[in-house]
Amino acid sequence: MRNWVRAAAGRVRRDWVSVVEATVAATVAWVLAARVIGHPDPFFAPSAALVVLGETRGKRLRQTIEILLGVAAGILVADVVVQALGPTTTTVFLVLGCTLGLMVVLGASTTLTVQAAVSALYLVVVAAPKGSLMPFRFVDALIGGAVAIAASQLIVARDPLAPLVAEARQTFTDLADLLDRINDALRRCDEDAARAALERARQVDDCVDRLREAVAATGETLQLRVRRRRHIGQVREVEATTRQLDYAARNIRVLARAGVHLTRLHTATPPELALAMNELADALRAAGEAMVHSLTGDEDATECAERADAAALEAVRIAAQLFESQPPLPLIMIIGQIRATAIDLLRAVGTDDPVLGRVDEALGLPESPTPPGADGPPAPRADPGTTPTTMAA
Structure with a gap:
């Protein structure tokens, strides 16, 4: 019972703002319409x-438009x-x-399809059309959507970039x-700790997803604020960075799996590996600070990016020394993932x-000519967490 109460209290602390937001917005919408x-x-x-308001931040403006279109389509068919x-x-x-068929033909989303069907059914079952009903229903949808968007913007009224800054720092x-x-x-050559780290690595996609959602929410907020639209370029840069960060998170997950295999061999871990991993972690933290400073307009962004660059390359240089001792396969895989993570981080x-x-x-590999465009953004690749990994980027 105590565990349930603690869990319930945690949910209340986490979601009380959303409860108040939804309650106030629905009440205000009813007052305006009635x-x-x-x-x-x-x-x-x-x-x-x-x-x-039930939709994820960043998708609410589109949700409102879809509701309006769904209401209009449902009312038209029902009428x-x-x-x-x-x-x-x-x-x-x-x-x-007819309503569902029309939505399917138009390729409508699930939200639009459901809203159209509910609106049409409401008119048939609850209130048959009487001339003035159609504009009232459409205006109701407009009021509800507008109030919801306004309510969702109140939380970030003072600093719309603040949630994105906090999420970016937390993700890195x-x-x-x-x-x-x-x-x-x-x-420590601790297999249990390595397995725990692997389990955590399998959950790390959540932090990248939260950053992606924060990017979408901030972009939506800036679109609604004319004076803040100059920051949209910064948000787009963060969006591009998030894609690379997603690749880096997958690489780290594969690295964690290789770490479990390495601890199962019960061999001493070379000190160079610990140094390389430390440098890579420092590179991630410096990259996070670079993103934060870029969003807040600080001049330290360039310095942090240079530190991330230097630390990532240093991690690769240190890892390259491990080749001299004919390392086992799991260690080779770890070196490969250090290299791949460094590439995505750079x-x-x-x-x-x-x-x-x-x-x-x-890494000490022989230099080879790079075809034009080959060093640009990487093409989407399969999740390394489910396929064998190689040294290739």
């Missing part, structure tokens, strides 16, 4: 507000069929079939801390130099 416009049945205004046949069972069947910190956990398990901090050439030079 008292200001005078709609005798303003059910859809608070419903639309709740539907929009035509009810006027022709009256409110009967056959009418319900035809209205739902989580990845660096994960590397520290893997490194500590390898130093691309994330926006270095203009040829990334592959610099990393391979640090």
Whole structure:
């Protein structure tokens, strides 16, 4: 019982703002529709507000537009069929079939399809069209969506970039801390700790997803604020960085799996590996600070990016020394993932130099000509967590 109470209290602390936000927005939408416009049945205004606020931040503006389109389409179909046949069972069947069929033909999203069907069904079952019903319903949807968007912006009214800054710092910190956990398990040759780190690595995608959601939410907020739109370019840079960070997170997950295999061999971990992992973790932290300073407009962003660049290359140089002792396969795999992570990290901090050439030079590989465009953003690749990994980038 105590555990349940603690869990419930944690959920309340985490989500109380969303509860208050949804309650206030739905109530305000109802008041506007019922008292200001005078709609005798303003059910859809608070419903639309709740539907929009139930969507992830960054998708609420699109959600509002889809609700409006769905309401309009549902009302149109229901109006035509009810006027022709009256409110009967056959009418319900035809209205739902025609509405859903129309949405499928148009390639509508699930949200739009559901809203169209609910609006059409409401008109048939609850309130048959009486001329003035269609504009009232559409206006209700508009009120609910507008109130929901306004409510969602109040939380970030003072500094719309603050949630993104906090999420960016936390994401890079989580990845660096994960590397520290893997490194500590390898130093102690502790298989249980290595497995725990691998389990954490399998959950690390959540932090990248949260950063991606924060990017979308901030972009939506800036689109609604004319004076803040100058920051949209910075948000797009963070979005590009997030893609590279996603690749880096996958590489670290493969590194963690190789670490488990290495600890199972019960061999002493070379000290060079610990140094390389430390440098890579420092590079991640410096890259995170570079992103934060870039968002806040600080001049330290360039200095932090240079530190991340230097630390990533140093990690590769140190890891290259391990080849001299004919390392076992799991250690070779770890070296490969250090290299791959360094590549993605260098691309994330926006270095203009040829990334592959610099990393391979640090690793001691023979220099080879790079085809034009080969050093640009990498093509989407399969999740290394489910496929064998190689030394290739």
